[in-house]
Amino acid sequence: MTEEQAIYNYCLRMGDNSLIQSYRLSEWCSNAPILEEDLALTNFALDMIGRAQAMLAYAGKIEGKGRTDDDLAYRRSERQYYNHLIMELPNGDFAKTIARLLFTATYEFYLFTDLQRSADPTIAAIAAKTVKEVKYHMAHAGDWVLRLGDGTEESHNRIQKAINKLWMYTGELFETDETDAILADKNIAVDLALVKAKWTAHITGVLKEATLSVPEDEYMQTGGRKGVHTEHLGHILSEMQYLQRAYPEAIW
């Protein structure tokens, strides 16, 4: 694998993470428990589309075949998507969405904080913008985890259940392969072991403060980085890509 191929993969993964997570959050439009939260969740979705555009546009540029951010978003199939599985899981109830947001935004906060020092200036610039956004996502999710964990018995049970169920999808966030190794060597990618340590410390802190227990590490699901997804991704893509696929000649 060349360095360019590795950058292409790396940006595609980050772009796919943003795009698919944004899709799920946007499904909260008109569905949140209070209007303020409807606006907050869809606002995060909006941040993530911006990030997906930047990452996919850069991936397309590095690839050099003239593919745009839209081409990459709308014309790839299930096996060509490389987001982490946790991003594509259905929203479930509000507790599950918040638990996922806490896990992913914390991961993104530490990832993009370090990526600001990437030797690739485009990645560093996207990271600098992203870190400001995800800092807020992380704080928002953390505030809700506290309210739900230490709110009522029902909310406590729901958020604990959500955390337990999602836990097996968190291991994948820190997996590395050849792409990461090549880029880490050139100081383009970050050391995910360091991100994991900070992630674990933060999550443990929030859960404890919220009177919740931290799940034991058991089997961790994997596959996203190889394009092997849950059954849910196919449904996301068929909905998201419908107009582009049905009217391939049209410009929207």
Place this chain on the structure above:
Amino acid sequence: MELLEKYDKLSEQLLKTFEGKIERGDAIEPRDNMPDGYRKHLIRQISQHAHSEVIGMQPEGNWITRAPSLKAKQVLLAKIQDEGGHGLYLYSAAETLGITRKEMIDQLHTGKAKYSNIFNYPSLTWADIGAIGWLVDGAAIVNQVSLQRTSYGPYSRAMVRICKEESFHQRQGYEIMAKMMKGTKDQQEMAQDAMNRWWWPSLMMFGPHDGESPHTSDAVKWKIKRSSNDELRQKFIDKTVPQAELIGLTMPDKDLKWNETKNCYDHGPIDWNEFYRVINGNGPCNRQRMEHHARVHHEGGWVRAAAEAYSKKKENI
């Protein structure tokens, strides 16, 4: 007896002060004295306006996951967020009159409070997102521009802010339509079909003809309403027809023609039977919109309860 006389005199004085302010064109502020009828009228109108913003998120939200490009998705999401934000300011403006958001939502669910009839129509294709932005927001702006001069201060200030954002929405809706009219045959047909379905309901948004509108007379006297339904409708038609022609859309009204003498367009008859049928609950989406809002509100109850319990715990520490 003497006390009652004093009371009556005082009430009369307060009413005179209120009427004097209205006469001079001064804004009425939340702490000012105002007749009950004025307060009730405003609560009804502002809460209806707030509910319309919120219910309007449903037909547009229907296309977020299917928006045909990343840019289109971004613009649509941002627009719907603006609508939700408008709902928030308007709920706050209504709250200054002594009603809570919870009461307003309850009234929406029991049917006591209404929302704009236009949102009882479905958004069937992507072109509908263009038509909603261009025609529905376009009609709303004409009304809202006029309401910037409404006599109640908090409502008027909310309108000033809302109008700025709505004009951006209308533009983005028009851009969707323009792009589709420049596109493939399929896209052009989709755009024309959306135009055909949304044009008449947009005209109905201004309400019945002058003289048949039940809430008009007090609202005019109190300067809540600053232009008549028919005046506003005419303004909307006159500004929209040339925009449609510019991008090659055909107006779905065979009687529509320019009237040199009146210096405005004449239009064909509006189907008021349809208007009243939809207002009375038999539009294509009335039940769906209300059931959705009520279900989501009900399902979110445990989250609101948790937030409240948590904040009480923190207060007690």
